[in-house]
Amino acid sequence: MTPLVAIKNLSKSFPGVKALDKVQFDLMPGEVHALMGENGAGKSTLMKILAGVYRKDSGELCLDGQPTEIDGPAHAQALAIGIIHQELHLMAHLTAAQNIFLGREPRKCGGLLLDEDAIHRDTQALFDRLNLSMPPSTPIGELTVARQQMVEIAKALSHKSRVLIMDEPTAALNNAEIDELFRIIRQLKSEGVGIVYISHKMDEIQRIADRITVMRDGTYVATRPASTPMADVIAMMVGRKLEHAHKSIPDTSSNEVLLDVRGLNRGRAIRDVSFTVRRGEILGFAGLMGAGRTEVARAVFGADRIDNGEVRVRGQVIRLESPQDAVQAGIGYLSEDRKHFGLATGMDVESNITLPSLKRWLTWGVFLNRSAIRVVSQTMVDKLRIKTPSLLQTAKLLSGGNQQKVVIAKWLVQDCEVLIFDEPTRGIDVGAKSEIYKLLNDLAAQGRAIIVISSELPEVLQLSHRVLVMCEGRITGEVSGEAATQESLMALATQRD
Structure with a gap:
């Protein structure tokens, strides 16, 4: 099977810093591939290159087996690559439907007027696909963080995204909301969408991911099945075995x-x-x-x-x-x-x-x-x-x-x-x-x-x-x-x- 994304020997430098050094990564259709590493490992830089925010200095990036140069975020969207940032980019005073189609609203009367019916109809179709019970006319400011995230996913799917990058998607969610997010992720997997999942939460990775790629200090370390013991994954991330702090309980009863x-x-x-x-x-x-x-x-x-x-x-x-x-x-x-x-x-x-x-x-x-x-x-x-x-x-x-x-x-x-x-x-x-x-x-x-x-x-x-x-x-x-x-x-x- 041809990977949706194949990255080989990719490098990127900023003034005084080599952010990525000959990194490799691939994503298959219908796969959740977790990207792991300490802060500063280069995960975000790599994904920003895939999403068109940065341009690579060298290396090869292939989509569906074809070498591709991504010229910006709009080009990445056109190539069916969507990204959901940890900090959601939605406008609270607009409705869910308006946020999803912002800047590319359907029009009528020769382009003079917005076609609100079409916007709501297309949004409802996206919500139906995700099994979301949410009126398209709901203002974003009235939604929980979890629901706002679902709107972001719907927005990415409105671009017909086949590659979806999720950066710390559960940071502000409770357990029930995480379960709902994972339900949607599994549904997208069944439809052939490839998902890059960035998270520091080890238990989540083992629940939802198929494979794990570890990065450290801007370099590729290894790719392993998600069933790999987390102690081994952590050792790859930090370059050493972590010592668990054993809490000594002091007798503070006489302390000030x-x-x-x-x-x-x-x-x-x-x-x-x-x-x-x-x-x-x-x-x-x-x-x-x-x-x-x-x-x-x-x-x-x-x-x-x-x-x-x-x-x-x-x-x-x-x-x-x-x-x-x-x-x-x-x-x-x-x-x-x-x-x-x-x-x-x-x-x-x-x-x-x-x-x-x-x-x-x-x-x-x-x-x-x-x-x-x-x-x-x-x-x-x-x-x-x-x-x-x-x-x-x-x-x-x-x-x-x-x-x-x-x-x-x-x-x-x-x-x-x-x-x-x-x-x-x-x-x-x-x-x-x-x-x-x-x-x-x-x-x-x-x-x-x-x-x-x-x-x-x-x-x-x-x-x-x-x-x-x-x-x-x-x-x-x-x-x-x-x-x-x-x-x-x-x-x-x-x-x-």
């Missing part, structure tokens, strides 16, 4: 309470939440989406006003009028959306690390001590093993794991004793996850109080000394030790009033 939250309330989002975190402790927060975990973190950080309640740091009540009050009290918050709330992505690494503590580097209150800034920034880069060509590298060009480390460095320079990590490994590859886990344990061992919010139950169980579970804005229970299992957490996470 660094953070004491009492009777926190904010409408229905936070209902009478109280907890403490001691020096050297990692406290986990678990719960389903919408349980109120992030709302608690934002309230403790001063990002959202509370109706009533009290927050104490080292026994002292603090007023939280703004995040600046929290930072001055020694609280740092790493948002689940690091690109919007944790980083100035257009600024360099050095600026991101030192921005919150900028006053510290002023001489006579006016002039920045550049040499001191450089020293402390380089110290943090070395300490956290941040992979960056230089301190002047723009933050948005770093991999997800290294971006997260820059945010952590920012709060360590600020000398925050209480650190709140909201989804600390979202969108981060397995190798970077291991490093983040080790870093959190090291920070706790240094005497900091750590809060970890995670939707991945194995993660929160592995990291935390105690776990608080929330449902509908309130704490429904606390578990630790042998009682801390995925089953016990899920039971508490669904314990409604």
